[in-house]
Amino acid sequence: MDIASIFTATQVPVGLNSLWTAFGLALAACTTCLAYRAFFSPLACISGPFLNRISNLPLQYHMLRGHYHWYSTQLHARYGDMVRMGIDHVSLSNTADTRRVLATHAFRKGRMYNQIESNGYGVNTFSTVDPEVNKLRRRLIGDAFAMHTMRQVEGLIVESGASALIKLWDSEIASQGGIARINYFYTFHRMGYDVIGELAFGRTFNTLPTGDMELIDWIHDSIKLSILIGQAPIITKFLWVFRRLVDSTKKIQRLVHDTIETRKKLIREAGKPPRVDVLQKFIDAKDMETSNVLLPVQLESEVRLTLLAGSDTTSNTLSFTIMNLMHYPEHYRRVTDEVRSAFPDTSKMISFADAKAKLPYLTAVIYESMRLNPSLANMLQRSVPAEGAIFQNCFLPGDTQICISISACHRNPQLWNNPDVFDPERFLGPDSAERIKDILTFSSGVRACIAKNMVMLELYTALANTLRRYNFSLPADSMYGPHRLDRNEIPVEIPSSSFIVTGPTSPKAHCWVNISRA
Numbered sequence: 001m002d003i004a005s006i007f008t009a010t011q012v013p014v015g016l017n018s019l020w021t022a023f024g025l026a027l028a029a030c031t032t033c034l035a036y037r038a039f040f041s042p043l044a045c046i047s048g049p050f051l052n053r054i055s056n057l058p059l060q061y062h063m064l065r066g067h068y069h070w071y072s073t074q075l076h077a078r079y080g081d082m083v084r085m086g087i088d089h090v091s092l093s094n095t096a097d098t099r100r101v102l103a104t105h106a107f108r109k110g111r112m113y114n115q116i117e118s119n120g121y122g123v124n125t126f127s128t129v130d131p132e133v134n135k136l137r138r139r140l141i142g143d144a145f146a147m148h149t150m151r152q153v154e155g156l157i158v159e160s161g162a163s164a165l166i167k168l169w170d171s172e173i174a175s176q177g178g179i180a181r182i183n184y185f186y187t188f189h190r191m192g193y194d195v196i197g198e199l200a201f202g203r204t205f206n207t208l209p210t211g212d213m214e215l216i217d218w219i220h221d222s223i224k225l226s227i228l229i230g231q232a233p234i235i236t237k238f239l240w241v242f243r244r245l246v247d248s249t250k251k252i253q254r255l256v257h258d259t260i261e262t263r264k265k266l267i268r269e270a271g272k273p274p275r276v277d278v279l280q281k282f283i284d285a286k287d288m289e290t291s292n293v294l295l296p297v298q299l300e301s302e303v304r305l306t307l308l309a310g311s312d313t314t315s316n317t318l319s320f321t322i323m324n325l326m327h328y329p330e331h332y333r334r335v336t337d338e339v340r341s342a343f344p345d346t347s348k349m350i351s352f353a354d355a356k357a358k359l360p361y362l363t364a365v366i367y368e369s370m371r372l373n374p375s376l377a378n379m380l381q382r383s384v385p386a387e388g389a390i391f392q393n394c395f396l397p398g399d400t401q402i403c404i405s406i407s408a409c410h411r412n413p414q415l416w417n418n419p420d421v422f423d424p425e426r427f428l429g430p431d432s433a434e435r436i437k438d439i440l441t442f443s444s445g446v447r448a449c450i451a452k453n454m455v456m457l458e459l460y461t462a463l464a465n466t467l468r469r470y471n472f473s474l475p476a477d478s479m480y481g482p483h484r485l486d487r488n489e490i491p492v493e494i495p496s497s498s499f500i501v502t503g504p505t506s507p508k509a510h511c512w513v514n515i516s517r518a
């Protein structure tokens with residue numbers, strides 16, 4: 001029996017026939033669409049894995065798993081300075097291209113920021129995609145992070161940061177008989193929150209001395225909710241499923257609201273602000289150009305942002321710095337020798353200005369650690385302007401989403417020799433100022449981090465004072481360290497994940513050190 005006679009012999013009902021036709025048409029449409037994305041779209045000239053050409057699923061998968069930083073770095077190592085990341089997503093790893101995108105407001109923040117806003121945080125300096133809103137907000141809150149303000153609040157930062165840390169570690173050393181086993185990740189974490197509490201909430205949250213993690217758990221829940229909504233906006237319709245995350249977000253909103261009310265009450269009662277800090281600067285903010293002030297809802301959203309943007313970022317930078325120093329003992333020895341000989345009088349805390357002026361090796365260590373392990377290594381996304389733009393000889397049409405991977409830029413072998421090696425020497429030579437310009441940890445251009453001064457103050461004072469006072473060493477049972485090398489003879493880094501902020505994946509297992517008094 002030939003094929004034709006089989007078909008005529010088969011009794012196919014009419015309804016089933018039209019179902020097959022519909023299925024066939026849908027399949028043809030799908031195939032055409034996928035073929036267009038893969039071979040004929042204007043982005044077809046950009047190399048990348050085949051799946052990325054036809055779907056956003058690989059990108060979403062790696063974002064949700066917290067792997068974007070190493071996924072993008074690996075793809076760039078394989079495909080070069082420009083990689084197709086998704087249907088209309090393209091990643092760049094050449095610092096010159098990246099700087100061009102970030103320099104001006106022509107490339108607005110990308111679609112994912114709209115989604116972050118829909119989490120109930122409202123518009124803030126970080127999330128807004130509107131350049132005018134951003135410019136106004138930066139004019140309003142910029143003074144709170146200016147260097148002259150930082151000089152005024154240095155005492156608060158050191159008290160809730162380096163000094164509180166020393167108090168805790170001294171007592172742990174005493175109670176553990178001269179050598180204390182400490183988890184540096186959780187310690188820095190709690191310290192980071194206490195510093196933000198002191199500056200933007202009018203009081204330390206006291207998480208460092210008490211070990212209370214409740215507030216930190218709320219914040220992490222709230223960040224999780226943002227990520228989920230960012231990747232799947234439909235979730236806003238099913239928020240009841242994520243009850244705990246929503247409750248934590250509401251608790252933060254209440255904390256912020258109550259903090260501002262308490263401060264305003266204090267001002268009313270005393271007739272003047274109780275002190276200068278970031279919170280007070282936000283309350284007093286007034287734009288010289290337009291006389292705008294922060295309205296109550298805007299004020300709340302900016303105060304809330306300090307908690308989300310400012311704690312894990314700084315504390316993870318501290319953790320990565322200690323991790324790197326432990327993995328490279330020769331650099332650890334050199335940085336401690338430097339700080340101990342520059343500041344032998346241990347009765348006085350080392351100030352930010354003194355540390356910056358007298359500790360070039362510590363400066364190099366900080367920049368090198370921020371290069372290798374930027375704490376915001378997740379994607380920075382920007383939209384190509386309507387008229388399109390050319391990168392790497394390829395035309396990107398308007399609204400293409402440019403994904404910037406700070407990790408991929410920082411490990412680009414065209415720019416950095418042995419990019420996977422922790423080598424502070426890179427920042428010591430005559431061209432060190434130029435090298436620092438290639439560091440994108442705080443992003444660059446018009447939407448760069450507004451709080452770099454504050455972060456640097458916290459990093460320098462915490463590191464200089466603790467490295468001078470304590471000897472750090474890895475416990476004998478450490479899974480990672482100078483003893484565990486990869487096939488290129490480089491110490492294996494502890495695994496890290498990027499959920500907006502990048503940090504160690506399993507700090508409970510991997511972030512232990514022994515400390516004793518130097």
Ligand code: HEM
Pocket residue numbers: 125126127134138305306307309310311313314315317374375376380381440441442443446447448449450451452454455
């Ligand atoms: C090590 C610590 C920090 C790092 C590595 C860091 C990094 C960054 C990066 C990469 C951006 C650009 C994000 C983007 O384009 O999507 C950014 C923006 C921002 N950061 Fe930070 N940040 C840190 C600490 C802080 C702190 C302590 C605060 C405030 C208390 C803060 C407030 C902001 C704000 C408000 C923006 C938005 C600026 C704008 O869009 O105009 N950051 N930060």
